[in-house]
Amino acid sequence: MTDRALSVVRAGLLTTVQDQGRPGHAHLGVPRSGALDGPAAALVNRLVGNPAEAAVLETTLNGCALRPRSAVTVAVAGAPCPVTVDGRPAAWGAPVHVPAGALLDVGHARAGLRGYVAVSGGVAVDPVLGSRSTDLLSGLGPPPLSDGMVLPLGRPDTLHARVDVVPHVAPPAELVLRVTPGPRADWFTASAVRTLTTGAYRVSSASNRIGLRTNGPSLERAVSGELPSEGMVLGAVQVPPDGRPVVFLADHPTTGGYPVIAVVRSTDLPAAAQAVPGTPVRFVAVRRR
Amino acid sequence: MSALPAGDGMRTPSAGEGMRALPVGDHALLVEVSSGDAAQALHAELLRRRGEGTLSVREIVPAARTVLLDGLDDPARLAERLPTWDIPPMPPRTDEAIEIPVRYDGPDLADVAALWGVPEHQVPEIHSAAEFRVAFCGFAPGFAYLTGLPSRYDVPRRATPRTTVPAGSVALAGPYTGVYPRSSPGGWQLIGTTDAVLWDHARVPAALLAPGALVRFVPARCS
CATH class of the missing domain: 2.40.100.10 (Cyclophilin-like)
Structure with missing residues (x-):
């Protein structure tokens, strides 16, 4: 396997691959799927210089831990949470360099529920009906992440990140x-x-x-x-x-x-x-x- | 209302009669009509208009008595215009029916025979003699709700749904026949099984049956 890949060390409660979903097939009984917090998914893609349609990871409550086989740029946003690389604190809501073989840990949400993790090049599982999204109702797309799984990554674009850092917006109490x-x-x-x-x-x-x-x-x-x-x-x-x-x-x-x-x-x-x-x-x- | 012209006895009123367009959020309309046939006729007309480029909409989702239009720029404007449309009744289809081979060996065959008031061996004869049309899809990717049996053969769902219905099960509920694309829980009456692949996302098209398609069930010998 190529070194453009990501090993899943800790899958977390429920982590899925998500992009903009597969609208346009509802008449065949196919749900649209896609990232639940679309703006957060779009933001992390922008932070790592990915196109808007690149697939990201959507975590639930307790994050996940990943080990890239080659050096990548990642960004974590959505629910605010601690981020570490090989145990050292790293930025949330900003591009983070992760060396080959280092451990990226996306921690437990401090507020909110769903975190978004973009990796330069995007998660490159095979698309189904034009989308890489996991659909938990119909079972289309890749299964939720499990410990030990290896996810292929795409080639990074030459795009530069179009934002540097994002304001931290706490989810409202109501x-x-x-x-x-x-x-x-x-x-x-x-x-x-x-x-x-x-x-x-x-x-x-x-x-x-x-x-x-x-x-x-x-x-x-x-x-x-x-x-x-x-x-x-x-x-x-x-x-x-x-x-x-x-x-x-x-x-x-x-x-x-x-x-x-x-x-x-x-x-x-x-x-x-x-x-x-x-x-x-x-x-x-x-x-x- | 004007009298029908003489010699035009086949002419039926526009399928759009009694139509109601219900707003759904800011970008969708749920168009309700008076019958399943009218819904299929409306669906065909919507596809025709989208095909010729005079209707811009992301999703056209037919169902039992409705067609949902989702992803409209101006639903209110379309809602005003819809009642003026002349919606022709479904024309007789000239395209080939999709044939689905069935072994009529389902566990509910005897119950269905009793509900129909016929001996068990007549269930396959009656079912395979009918010409079906996909009224709509839903429940799971590739699950089609097929109509075509006369209404006297409507059957209720089972009182207790099964926790697992095997993929390929041919089943009846209400006015519909359906084929389970994959194993799932289900409350329909199982009359047979098929090896036809209803859904394969690696195939183009992924769904064997899409709304509007004609279908026949062909008895296959039990092996």
Whole structure:
């Protein structure tokens, strides 16, 4: 094997390969997938001089540790966390040189949930339908990282980093999700629609890349029948039979049979990717643009 | 409403009648129609318009009674125009049906026969005589919801879903026939198995069955 590769020393709780996903195949039942915190993934790519479509690693809560076989430039952003190279502190949110064979450790998140690690050249696993993203719903793309796995790296571009350092933005204490009502708000009682935007919800520990689940007041249906399966969008607030809203994230199913009471603005979803279980969630109704 | 011209008895109303366009977030529309046939006709018309370049949209996702249009620049404008579209009913297809060989050996064959009120050996005859069309896909990459059986053959899902349904299982639920592309949990009634590869992401196209495709199930001998 070429030395353009990365050994996984510590895979962490859940670390996956992610890029901009595979939109355009929803009609075949293929989720879009892709980095949950897109701006953070784009940032680390810029920091190491990768093109925007390069694949990065998405970590969950406790980071990961990697050993490159050749010297690389890496950048870590998303959830703030300690970064070390062979035990010595290194910068978070800035390009970091990692010599061949050195150990890069991405530590436990100090705030937020998902970290992003870009490596110069990008993670070069084989693409599936134009994307290298791991899709945890359908199983497309590479499996989540495991200890001992070796990931191929691409050739670095000659691009120079277009940013030097990034401000450290702590994830907010409360997740505010702006929603527009519908398409199935009429399947719920008027008080359920009010409850969604006034109720005290918190992020549930059952959340994952498929959906941000919530704990809080149950939303009562006005229509009791079954909804024939219909297409689902990113950010859809679907209400399953237990009445607790679920916000669809990147690995969401392309069709579903539970009514969607509202849809979250896509610009608010990166924050949802960083909300740890227990974070208060406030749904705010806004006018359609 | 004007009377139909004499001698044009085959003409049916536009499939767009009773259409509702529901806004979905800022960049999508869920277009609801009155029947599965109307949804398929609308889907065909949307593909035609996208093909000729008069409709710009990232995803066109047909489903049971709806078509989702996701990635629209101006959904409100399209919602205003949709009711004025003349949507022709689905024309009879001239392209070849995709043939899927089936061994009718599923564990729910006897239950399906009882639900249909026919002897068990007639289930394969009835099922393989029908011409199916892919109404929509979902549930898993390559899983197609096929319609084509008369409505008297609708069956309920199983009361208790199976934790594992093997890949290649040919199954019925409601008005639909489906083939499991890979092993997964499932509540459909299993009537047979096929060796056809429904999904292979190394193949082009990856999905054997895409919305609108014609399909026939061909009985294969049990080996």
